[in-house]
Amino acid sequence: MIRNDIRALKAYQTPASEGLIKLDAMENPFPLPHALRKALADRLAEVSIHRYPDPTYADLRRKIAAHCKWDPEGILLGNGSDEIIQMILLAADAGPCIVVEPGFVMYSLIAKWMKRPVATVPLKNDFSLDSDTFLRIASREKARLAFLACPNNPTGTLWPKEVISDIAKGFRGLLLIDEAYFAYSGRTHTELIAENVAIIRTFSKIGWAGLRLGYLLGMPSLIREINKVRLPYNVNSLSCAAAGFLLEHHALFQRQADEIRAMRDALARKLAEIPGVVVYPSHANFLLIRVPDGEKTFKALLDRGILVKAFPQANDGLRDCLRVTIGLPKENERFLRSLKEILS
Numbered sequence: 628m629i630r631n632d633i634r635a636l637k638a639y640q641t642p643a644s645e646g647l648i649k650l651d652a653m654e655n656p657f658p659l660p661h662a663l664r665k666a667l668a669d670r671l672a673e674v675s676i677h678r679y680p681d682p683t684y685a686d687l688r689r690k691i692a693a694h695c696k697w698d699p700e701g702i703l704l705g706n707g708s709d710e711i712i713q714m715i716l717l718a719a720d721a722g723p724c725i726v727v728e729p730g731f732v733m734y735s736l737i738a739k740w741m742k743r744p745v746a747t748v749p750l751k752n753d754f755s756l757d758s759d760t761f762l763r764i765a766s767r768e769k770a771r772l773a774f775l776a777c778p779n780n781p782t783g784t785l786w787p788k789e790v791i792s793d794i795a796k797g798f799r800g801l802l803l804i805d806e807a808y809f810a811y812s813g814r815t816h817t818e819l820i821a822e823n824v825a826i827i828r829t830f831s832k833i834g835w836a837g838l839r840l841g842y843l844l845g846m847p848s849l850i851r852e853i854n855k856v857r858l859p860y861n862v863n864s865l866s867c868a869a870a871g872f873l874l875e876h877h878a879l880f881q882r883q884a885d886e887i888r889a890m891r892d893a894l895a896r897k898l899a900e901i902p903g904v905v906v907y908p909s910h911a912n913f914l915l916i917r918v919p920d921g922e923k924t925f926k927a928l929l930d931r932g933i934l935v936k937a938f939p940q941a942n943d944g945l946r947d948c949l950r951v952t953i954g955l956p957k958e959n960e961r962f963l964r965s966l967k968e969i970l971s
């Protein structure tokens with residue numbers, strides 16, 4: 628009844644986090660301020676939930692367009708950017724998809740659901756990316772589609788812009804640049820958008836993860852085609868209304884992102900002073916660190932009530948690495964103190 632390759636998969640799992648300091652999922656740790664909650668509730672109360680949403684999402688697309696200074700016709704909404712990735716993998720030319728390793732797992736995972744072959748480009752030991760290697764492997768594998776997260780997850784690396792533009796110029800297939808951490812890196816690639824280059828964004832990492840809202844910025848001609856595999860009403864009316872409201876207060880969330888960035892840099896400096904800890908430079912709202920025994924450290928942190936992300940089966944350069952999302956000041960201090968205890 629069920630395909631054997633699906634049977635062989637494990638369902639995507641996230642660990643239980645109740646009662647824990649949650650530093651595993653790149654969420655913004657600041658809850659919505661009280662005054663905004665009330666105003667948001669008033670806005671949501673006006674939504675006609677007995678009706679389907681506007682099937683074209685014209686209003687929210689216009690607001691995002693104004694926010695990004697892009698053409699509304701060049702914007703596609705997804706139920707999280709994961710759904711955008713799925714739509715692209717559905718609509719793109721048959722043929723291998725190319726990803727970097729270590730990189731974001733959803734690209735290759737969704738590709739496998741669709742029986743699309745995946746080719747990988749290994750990053751160097753310091754997680755840097757060589758554009759010639761990328762283009763050579765892409766051409767050898769006859770890749771039709773490529774994903775590059777800038778900054779990269781789980782490494783936090785932001786490759787130089789020339790590397791990305793060289794790849795954009797040299798790649799023959801469709802290139803997706805994933806800017807999930809745009810609020811933290813401050814660097815966009817919209818000027819690289821072309822017939823075969825588009826940008827994936829999400830509201831998740833800036834503080835609206837619960838809305839499940841992502842979008843694609845591209846040429847209207849590309850967006851029109853990918854829109855054909857979008858399920859009708861893929862984004863719900865409440866998320867749309869909430870996103871429209873929150874965009875009006877975007878400056879607040881950008882200030883939070885700036886504060887998180889400052890906390891990240893301070894935490895990185897303190898972590899680097901701990902003997903045995905390697906801290907990788909990050910342009911996102913998390914830090915990737917390497918410790919002497921990743922699995923043991925992960926468990927010891929969990930015993931102290933702190934959940935981070937470990938990579939137990941890593942055969943891709945992430946051995947003994949932990950990915951730690953920047954939390955509230957108290958949480959970051961508690962993490963730092965616990966890690967020092969564990970490693971001393």
Ligand SMILES: *Cc1c(COP(=O)(O)O)cnc(C)c1O
Pocket residue numbers: 653706707708709710731776779780805807828829830831836839840841
């Ligand atoms: C978190 C993340 C996403 C997924 O975001 P959603 O919009 O929540 O689905 C996409 N790409 C990268 C690189 C991410 O880290």
